[in-house]
Amino acid sequence: MNTQQSLSNVQTILKSTFGFDQLREGQQHVIETVLENRSCAAIFPTGSGKSLCYQLPALCLPHLTIVVSPLLALMKDQLAFLHSKGIAAASIDSSLSREEIQHVMNQIRQGELKILMISVERLKNERFRQFISQIPLSLLVVDEAHCISEWGHNFRPDYLKLPQYLQELNIPQALLLTATATQSVIEDMQRKFSIEPNDIIITGFYRSNLDITIAPCEEEDKSEALLELLRPDPKAPTVVYVTLQNTAETVASILRKSGNNALAYHAGLASDDREKIQNQFMSGEVDCIVATIAFGMGVDKSDIRRVIHFDLPKSIENYAQEIGRAGRDGQPSQCILLANQSGISTLENFIYGDTPEPNDIQAVLEQALNHSPQWEVVLSRLASESNVRQLPLKTLLVYVEMAGLIQAKYSYFADYRFKFIQDKHFIINQFDPARRTFVQALFDCSSQAKVWCQVDFDALWTHFQGERQRAVAALDYFNEKGWIELESKLMTEVYQVNTPSQPIDELNQQLWQLFSDKETSDIARIHNLLSFFESAQCLSSELARYFGDHQAPKQCGHCSVCREQVATLPRGDSTPLSDYPIEAWLNELSDKAGAQLSVALQAKFLCGITTPKFTKLKARSLSGFGKLEATPFAQVRQWIELNHQV
Numbered sequence: 001m002n003t004q005q006s007l008s009n010v011q012t013i014l015k016s017t018f019g020f021d022q023l024r025e026g027q028q029h030v031i032e033t034v035l036e037n038r039s040c041a042a043i044f045p046t047g048s049g050k051s052l053c054y055q056l057p058a059l060c061l062p063h064l065t066i067v068v069s070p071l072l073a074l075m076k077d078q079l080a081f082l083h084s085k086g087i088a089a090a091s092i093d094s095s096l097s098r099e100e101i102q103h104v105m106n107q108i109r110q111g112e113l114k115i116l117m118i119s120v121e122r123l124k125n126e127r128f129r130q131f132i133s134q135i136p137l138s139l140l141v142v143d144e145a146h147c148i149s150e151w152g153h154n155f156r157p158d159y160l161k162l163p164q165y166l167q168e169l170n171i172p173q174a175l176l177l178t179a180t181a182t183q184s185v186i187e188d189m190q191r192k193f194s195i196e197p198n199d200i201i202i203t204g205f206y207r208s209n210l211d212i213t214i215a216p217c218e219e220e221d222k223s224e225a226l227l228e229l230l231r232p233d234p235k236a237p238t239v240v241y242v243t244l245q246n247t248a249e250t251v252a253s254i255l256r257k258s259g260n261n262a263l264a265y266h267a268g269l270a271s272d273d274r275e276k277i278q279n280q281f282m283s284g285e286v287d288c289i290v291a292t293i294a295f296g297m298g299v300d301k302s303d304i305r306r307v308i309h310f311d312l313p314k315s316i317e318n319y320a321q322e323i324g325r326a327g328r329d330g331q332p333s334q335c336i337l338l339a340n341q342s343g344i345s346t347l348e349n350f351i352y353g354d355t356p357e358p359n360d361i362q363a364v365l366e367q368a369l370n371h372s373p374q375w376e377v378v379l380s381r382l383a384s385e386s387n388v389r390q391l392p393l394k395t396l397l398v399y400v401e402m403a404g405l406i407q408a409k410y411s412y413f414a415d416y417r418f419k420f421i422q423d424k425h426f427i428i429n430q431f432d433p434a435r436r437t438f439v440q441a442l443f444d445c446s447s448q449a450k451v452w453c454q455v456d457f458d459a460l461w462t463h464f465q466g467e468r469q470r471a472v473a474a475l476d477y478f479n480e481k482g483w484i485e486l487e488s489k490l491m492t493e494v495y496q497v498n499t500p501s502q503p504i505d506e507l508n509q510q511l512w513q514l515f516s517d518k519e520t521s522d523i524a525r526i527h528n529l530l531s532f533f534e535s536a537q538c539l540s541s542e543l544a545r546y547f548g549d550h551q552a553p554k555q556c557g558h559c560s561v562c563r564e565q566v567a568t569l570p571r572g573d574s575t576p577l578s579d580y581p582i583e584a585w586l587n588e589l590s591d592k593a594g595a596q597l598s599v600a601l602q603a604k605f606l607c608g609i610t611t612p613k614f615t616k617l618k619a620r621s622l623s624g625f626g627k628l629e630a631t632p633f634a635q636v637r638q639w640i641e642l643n644h645q646v
Contacts, residue, residue, distance in 0.1 A: 051078060150518060179321060540558070
């Protein structure tokens with residue numbers, strides 16, 4: 001089907017498959033651009049039909065469309081929608097059994113699927129990449145595409161690899177979708193995916209049905225204020241956002257005791273429980289969800305009447321995304337923030353915890369050089385050895401790669417093990433003599449415990465010149481046939497180590513500066529949030545302008561500022577640090593560690609900021625851990641520098 005035929009087919013599919021008479025603003029532009037075989041980005045507000053921008057073209061394009069999605073819940077909801085429209089779509093994800101994954105892969109091989117949904121991590125899987133590289137692909141869709149930018153509010157280092165995968169897998173074009181991208185993030189996405197300026201499609205951010213209220217509230221008064229908000233209409237579908245998991249449980253309990261039909265939702269719950277709670281909310285069995293940000297990305301419930309922030313959101317971008325879940329049916333909905341500044345330190349501490357110290361970065365650089373010319377990295381081990389959390393460690397490795405010291409070669413699972421479902425000789429006899437020799441060698445190089453066999457790739461190569469890639473492909477094939485059950489674990493990233501082009505001390509300083517700049521930028525984002533909540537300008541207008549929408553009305557008439565209620569957020573009383581037994585707490589830490597830790601680590605300990613070193617030390621069991629979490633980190637660090645001998 002040529003481009004012109006595809007475009008003329010759009011209207012037919014729109015009506016017959018999706019049941020719509022016409023496309024919304026922006027959708028037509030995006031769909032036409034995709035069908036003209038150009039990469040593009042759609043920056044549309046939450047609930048304005050971004051998904052249709054890939055779903056409809058996927059039915060017109062000749063080959064498979066791959067959708068990279070950041071959350072399992074998001075995939076499940078979109079799949080349910082696609083199946084309800086009779087569209088051949090599937091996901092490959094961690095919730096599927098071996099048989100289910102095999103079934104999806106067979107559907108892909110046979111050309112029976114139009115859309116495949118995966119997480120970005122799936123592309124790091126050696127077996128999956130081997131499989132998908134043999135499949136003709138039409139389009140890569142990146143949902144929540146702001147995750148690709150270090151300067152965005154939800155940066156995920158693995159997203160930085162997507163432009164590389166686009167080339168490796170010979171995918172002709174990409175479609176980036178997001179609701180929350182500032183100008184700098186848009187420029188970042190555009191540069192990384194080589195998108196023409198005219199192919200960045202931004203629709204208005206302003207939503208006239210959302211009533212925004214900033215309600216100043218002391219911390220101790222929040223529970224009563226929340227109950228008061230729910231009282232007029234307790235059955236109205238409501239999401240209450242909190243920062244911490246234990247707050248979600250506490251607040252949900254308070255609401256239930258007052259007769260509200262409320263449940264907590266957070267990442268600490270088992271995935272089955274989370275799915276059940278989400279389904280109960282979607283179906284109306286539960287009226288109110290008290291949730292951390294783990295909830296919402298996959299929730300497409302159109303009649304949410306209230307989004308209440310019990311705690312401060314992490315950023316303006318998060319706030320916009322969260323209130324954007326209200327009133328997707330276009331009906332009036334309330335967005336209320338119970339606001340004070342007592343949660344600021346908690347938000348800041350998340351950021352400070354992700355900034356490695358210079359000596360931690362140095363440890364990573366030295367380990368790379370010590371393993372030249374080829375460095376194999378198991379992330380969890382390196383995090384523990386270097387005392388850098390896994391997410392910033394991923395970011396650090398990408399930065400080191402960009403500096404030219406290392407170069408990513410490939411990823412593999414360090415361990416493959418399998419157990420026989422069919423007899424070993426039955427499997428060997430399925431092949432012609434030449435292949436039979438290789439299969440026999442593969443089994444001979446796999447030592448068997450009671451049930452599981454461990455593959456020794458080095459022995460396979462040394463004795464039989466059997467290549468790892470061929471062995472993985474064979475095991476994958478046996479697994480698909482149901483002859484063996486295959487497990488792979490311990491993802492290992494393999495890097496080529498290059499000769500340093502500058503002194504390592506200098507590179508260390510540059511890398512630390514990048515993290516320091518990101519820390520400053522992220523802290524500034526929190527203070528921008530406070531400025532926004534205390535703004536004397538129309539909140540709807542300010543929010544729209546932040547996301548590049550200059551068409552919104554200057555006075556919306558449906559926010560607390562327009563009602564002449566400019567907010568001043570209570571600051572709360574702070575106990576002087578001299579009133580705490582800090583010396584005793586830090587001495588206990590030093591005794592446990594066997595040495596005095598750096599000022600930054602001591603401050604992280606007192607503020608309850610976890611690090612791999614603290615996990616090893618079981619620092620949570622010490623009396624001082626997290627005792628100063630309500631005090632600004634910078635203030636605690638300064639106190640230690642002035643008062644504690646280091």
